[in-house]
Amino acid sequence: MAEDTSSHEMVGTSHRRRRTKFTEDQLKILINTFNQKPYPGYATKQKLALEISTEESRIQIWFQNRRARCGFQKRPGPETSESSQSHGQDQPDRKFQSREARRCRTVYSASQLCTLIEAFMKNPYPGIDYRERLAKEIGIPESRVQIWFQNRRSRFHLQRKRELVSLEPEDQGKLEGLQGAEDTQNGTDFPSDSHSSRARTW
DNA sequence: GCACTAACCTATTCACATT
DNA sequence: AATGTGAATAGGTTAGTGC
Numbered sequence: 001m002a003e004d005t006s007s008h009e010m011v012g013t014s015h016r017r018r019r020t021k022f023t024e025d026q027l028k029i030l031i032n033t034f035n036q037k038p039y040p041g042y043a044t045k046q047k048l049a050l051e052i053s054t055e056e057s058r059i060q061i062w063f064q065n066r067r068a069r070c071g072f073q074k075r076p077g078p079e080t081s082e083s084s085q086s087h088g089q090d091q092p093d094r095k096f097q098s099r100e101a102r103r104c105r106t107v108y109s110a111s112q113l114c115t116l117i118e119a120f121m122k123n124p125y126p127g128i129d130y131r132e133r134l135a136k137e138i139g140i141p142e143s144r145v146q147i148w149f150q151n152r153r154s155r156f157h158l159q160r161k162r163e164l165v166s167l168e169p170e171d172q173g174k175l176e177g178l179q180g181a182e183d184t185q186n187g188t189d190f191p192s193d194s195h196s197s198r199a200r201t202w
Numbered sequence: 203g204c205a206c207t208a209a210c211c212t213a214t215t216c217a218c219a220t221t
Numbered sequence: 222a223a224t225g226t227g228a229a230t231a232g233g234t235t236a237g238t239g240c
Contacts, residue, residue, distance in 0.1 A: 019208055019237050039230090058208085060229085065208065068232065105218070105227050125211090144227085146210090151227065154212065204240085211234070221224075 015127030022062075026052040030059070034066055041100020057143035108148075112138040116145070120152055124190040156190065 022030065029052055037044060040063065042056075049056040108116070115138050119126065126134065126149065128142075135142040 016209055016236075021208090021238085042228095061209065062207095064230075067230085069207080073231070102217075102228055107219095107227090128209095147228065148226095150211080154214085155226080157212075206238085206240105208237080209235080212232090214230080216229070217227090219225085219227105221222105 015129055017128040020054065020058050022052075022054075026054070030062055030066075034063065038063070038067055038070075038072060039099065042103040044100060055143070057141075057146075060143075106140065106144050108140075112140065116148055116152075120149065124149065124153055124156070153190070 029048065033040065033044070033048060040048070040059075045056045045059045045063075048059050115134065119130075119134055123130070126145075131145045131149075132142050135145045138145075
């Protein structure tokens with residue numbers, strides 16, 4: 001109970017969301033659903049969220065963590081069902097998975113993207129407070145902002161990898177050295193203030 | 203301290219629209 | 222068909238909470 005968004009006043013790098021405490025009843029419902037459907041679709045998650053009065057994104061995280069704890073290690077596989085034998089080695093149980101529909105794809109307007117990109121260039125690891133502010137500003141749920149940042153960072157990393165591969169060996173050395181040096185959060189160097197050259201293909 | 207677990211991360215894949 | 226990108230996933234780490 002030490003939280004509350006004012007405990008640290010920070011630039012936004014790592015201020016986490018307040019930890020959710022599920023009640024016994026909530027957990028009962030979650031576990032029950034999990035036992036029947038470890039990979040619920042969006043509709044199920046929404047319904048659950050309503051039922052136990054929490055956000056859908058919390059349900060999503062709970063299922064992720066639960067699967068990890070329960071040792072799930074196979075995706076349910078694309079809903080092609082019978083067709084994917086090529087790598088269908090040892091699906092645990094291919095019953096429950098005529099996969100339910102995903103959340104509808106969010107379509108961002110140009111101005112929303114502009115705001116997001118600008119924010120990303122300032123800070124690729126925004127804390128909960130900043131994400132919420134941003135979400136409010138552009139009128140989309142905070143969970144979407146979080147996912148957008150995740151995808152953006154991933155693609156940034158990917159882009160950098162590709163660059164490294166295409167560089168001369170000597171330049172690679174330089175770059176790698178640099179990386180090690182300014183490594184911030186997770187072993188990466190993001191543009192902290194000025195984004196470099198390519199910002200727009202992804 | 204330690205165990206448990208929500209929150210968060212990267213890397214990868216899926217899915218679908220656009221080019 | 223290739224590309225771009227939001228959504229979902231596995232698997233890992235960080236950190237709050239309760240004992």
